[in-house]
Amino acid sequence: MKSWYTCTLLSALASTAMLGAQNARAHWVYVSNEKDDTISVIDTETNEVIKTIEVGERPRGVTLSKDFKYLFICASDSDTVQMMDLATDKIIHDLPSGEDPEQFALHPDNKHLYIANEDDAVATVVDIESRTVVAQIDVGVEPEGMAVSHNGQWAIVTSETTNMAHWIDTSTNKLVENTLVDQRPRDAEFTRDDKELWVSSEIGGTVSVIDVESKQIKQVINFEIQGMSADRIQPVGMELTANGKHAFIALGPSNHVAVVDRATFEPIEYILVGRRVWHTALTPEQDKLYTTNGVSGDVTVVDVKSLKAEKTIKVGRFPWGAAILPKDKIPN
Amino acid sequence: MKPVYPSILLLLCTLTVSTLHAQALSINIVYIEQQRVRPPVLSNLVVHPDDEGSQGALQGVADNNTTGKFLKHEYILQSRIVAPEDNLKEAAQSALEGPQLVVTNMPAEALNQLVDLPEAQDDLFFNAGSTDTEFRDDNCRSNILHTLPSRAMLTDALMQFFNKRKWDSLFLLEGNREVDTRFADSIRRSANKYRISIDHEKLWVENSDLRRNAAEEIPLYTQARKYDVVVVADEDDDFGQYVLYNTWLPRPVAGTAGLEPVAWDRVVEQWGAAQLQSRFQDQAMRSMTSIDYAAWAAVRTIGEAVTRIQTVDPAAIRDYVFSDAFSLSGFKGVKLTYRRWNGQLRQPIPLVHPQSVVALAPLAGFLHHRTELDTLGLDQPESKCTDMN
Numbered sequence: 001m002k003s004w005y006t007c008t009l010l011s012a013l014a015s016t017a018m019l020g021a022q023n024a025r026a027h028w029v030y031v032s033n034e035k036d037d038t039i040s041v042i043d044t045e046t047n048e049v050i051k052t053i054e055v056g057e058r059p060r061g062v063t064l065s066k067d068f069k070y071l072f073i074c075a076s077d078s079d080t081v082q083m084m085d086l087a088t089d090k091i092i093h094d095l096p097s098g099e100d101p102e103q104f105a106l107h108p109d110n111k112h113l114y115i116a117n118e119d120d121a122v123a124t125v126v127d128i129e130s131r132t133v134v135a136q137i138d139v140g141v142e143p144e145g146m147a148v149s150h151n152g153q154w155a156i157v158t159s160e161t162t163n164m165a166h167w168i169d170t171s172t173n174k175l176v177e178n179t180l181v182d183q184r185p186r187d188a189e190f191t192r193d194d195k196e197l198w199v200s201s202e203i204g205g206t207v208s209v210i211d212v213e214s215k216q217i218k219q220v221i222n223f224e225i226q227g228m229s230a231d232r233i234q235p236v237g238m239e240l241t242a243n244g245k246h247a248f249i250a251l252g253p254s255n256h257v258a259v260v261d262r263a264t265f266e267p268i269e270y271i272l273v274g275r276r277v278w279h280t281a282l283t284p285e286q287d288k289l290y291t292t293n294g295v296s297g298d299v300t301v302v303d304v305k306s307l308k309a310e311k312t313i314k315v316g317r318f319p320w321g322a323a324i325l326p327k328d329k330i331p332n
Numbered sequence: 333m334k335p336v337y338p339s340i341l342l343l344l345c346t347l348t349v350s351t352l353h354a355q356a357l358s359i360n361i362v363y364i365e366q367q368r369v370r371p372p373v374l375s376n377l378v379v380h381p382d383d384e385g386s387q388g389a390l391q392g393v394a395d396n397n398t399t400g401k402f403l404k405h406e407y408i409l410q411s412r413i414v415a416p417e418d419n420l421k422e423a424a425q426s427a428l429e430g431p432q433l434v435v436t437n438m439p440a441e442a443l444n445q446l447v448d449l450p451e452a453q454d455d456l457f458f459n460a461g462s463t464d465t466e467f468r469d470d471n472c473r474s475n476i477l478h479t480l481p482s483r484a485m486l487t488d489a490l491m492q493f494f495n496k497r498k499w500d501s502l503f504l505l506e507g508n509r510e511v512d513t514r515f516a517d518s519i520r521r522s523a524n525k526y527r528i529s530i531d532h533e534k535l536w537v538e539n540s541d542l543r544r545n546a547a548e549e550i551p552l553y554t555q556a557r558k559y560d561v562v563v564v565a566d567e568d569d570d571f572g573q574y575v576l577y578n579t580w581l582p583r584p585v586a587g588t589a590g591l592e593p594v595a596w597d598r599v600v601e602q603w604g605a606a607q608l609q610s611r612f613q614d615q616a617m618r619s620m621t622s623i624d625y626a627a628w629a630a631v632r633t634i635g636e637a638v639t640r641i642q643t644v645d646p647a648a649i650r651d652y653v654f655s656d657a658f659s660l661s662g663f664k665g666v667k668l669t670y671r672r673w674n675g676q677l678r679q680p681i682p683l684v685h686p687q688s689v690v691a692l693a694p695l696a697g698f699l700h701h702r703t704e705l706d707t708l709g710l711d712q713p714e715s716k717c718t719d720m721n
Binding site: 142 | 636704
């Protein structure tokens with residue numbers, strides 16, 4: 001009897017050790033499932049879902065804290081941003097986010113969260129330490145995309161029906177400029193040097209590259225997929241590589257991700273992924289891209305070097321956002 | 333109205349300036365509605381909100397003003413709601429003086445009277461109240477744009493769905509009011525276009541109270557050996573709702589009852605529509621109808637044009653709206669633009685039942701060299717509208 005116990009204990013230890021070893025090699029991808037109220041976690045080594053975590057209603061935007069201890073989740077229909085402790089997978093706080101939070105961005109100070117409140121035409125700034133609202137800023141109709149520049153100077157909100165990128169000075173939390181872009185702007189991303197702001201326009205079918213200094217559009221990128229009606233090419237989530245070479249643009253119901261050459265601003269490749277691709281996330285090595293495919297309910301892994309789709313992973317219903325936790329930050 | 337070339341030049345100049353050098357503007361939008369006399373119907377459940385259309389326009393103005401505050405643009409809605417017994421021309425005349433942007437909710441015949449007034453010659457009209465196809469055809473006017481879909485668009489959408497489902501034999505049940513004839517004619521035209529055959533047709537002549545004996549009347553009335561679907565042409569909802577589940581053969585019902593092609597309905601929630609629905613619900617305390625949507629789209633078209641070209645001149649707005657630069661995001665998944673040959677706003681048509689959207693036309697597989705949206709309604713070679721240029 002005693003030996004049986006020992007045996008079980010030993011094998012349990014062994015499997016824990018194996019799991020530990022696996023953790024050391026693989027990152028974890030957190031994917032929000034909008035219509036399942038869950039987060040799927042994918043191991044990038046096996047590319048399989050290793051766990052599914054229940055969260056608030058209609059989770060969309062997800063982002064990690066700068067110290068990788070917490071995941072912030074926009075639970076849109078619960079009207080809150082949830083803060084999940086990655087060590088326990090438990091929601092430890094519901095932040096006062098304002099109504100219907102959709103996307104957000106964390107300031108580099110790891111303290112201020114900028115949240116777009118889609119139903120209220122405001123952006124809410126929350127101090128995540130004191131968990132209080134620091135400011136609410138009036139923006140255009142249906143604020144959607146959020147970005148904070150790497151130097152922390154600018155917070156950007158895109159408003160879908162007003163068709164603008166609004167510039168918020170983070171030192172004062174005041175709206176200081178607006179840049180008019182094409183119809184239904186969605187995602188906003190700064191380049192690493194904070195010289196360019198990229199804004200995708202879902203219905204306009206374009207991506208505007210805005211010069212941060214002048215706040216003027218310097219380039220408009222158009223897309224064309226052979227045999228695909230232009231109406232279906234709808235740019236949404238974007239990911240800009242750290243080396244400045246490529247931009248990956250999810251093109252929604254065209255089921256493709258465009259690869260744009262950042263030197264020429266020309267699309268060089270269209271990669272077929274799942275249906276209605278929303279957002280993408282790059283691994284820390286920037287060698288793989290994970291895309292969330294809303295309608296097909298899966299995630300596609302794209303190899304960045306060959307620009308080929310490698311694998312499809314079934315997740316929950318209507319996957320929306322994605323965030324990648326580096327392997328060395330995975331809690332034991 | 334002649335095309336105004338200097339305004340196009342002005343437009344091209346402004347378009348190159350992408351950020352906002354705002355010039356304060358006040359934009360007056362006139363909303364004119366002639367209230368309708370509704371014929372008596374059997375059901376007590378059929379109600380039409382009194383503020384249908386005007387609430388859509390108000391929502392559009394609210395949306396425009398949220399954008400406008402960043403540009404120092406202020407939109408003002410000037411409403412003229414004319415009672416059925418009052419003289420429309422007299423009531424509207426003073427509001428049409430000078431170049432105006434006018435959103436209308438009235439039958440086609442009434443609107444044609446308005447646009448012929450001398451006061452209306454410099455105005456740009458948006459039809460948000462009439463689905464009459466001939467109004468986009470040989471009876472079109474150069475200064476009217478149409479944000480409400482034509483009957484041809486609605487019935488084409490339905491036929492695409494039938495074609496896709498291989499429901500190619502119809503039983504057409506036509507009401508005895510004039511609008512029903514127009515709807516039935518549109519069904520005939522669309523059925524021919526999409527190779528669907530109307531194997532049985534009956535005119536609705538019953539005048540018994542169907543709430544009590546639908547179960548007895550409808551099966552007999554729809555007796556036939558074969559049909560795939562019953563299409564009801566009953567725009568006032570007098571009898572159509574009683575046909576469901578009472579047909580001789582167990583078949584679906586579509587048209588003005590059952591599966592309905594619409595511009596908008598409360599069940600539309602994809603493509604960000606949920607946001608528009610909840611804004612509207614908060615404002616109007618009811619759900620948004622097709623006519624509300626058309627009035628909203630008209631006001632948003634004006635807003636979009638003014639935002640981009642910074643002028644309130646109706647001729648310049650018309651030129652811009654017809655240019656390649658214009659597009660409107662209308663919560664239907666694709667950009668909405670205007671047909672240059674007849675002023676119709678291109679738009680997808682949801683096919684709905686009371687609880688959900690069944691399909692969104694144009695359906696996959698119906699192709700068009702310009703845009704798949706042009707598989708719905710009058711295409712350029714079909715339209716006899718020659719007045720637009």
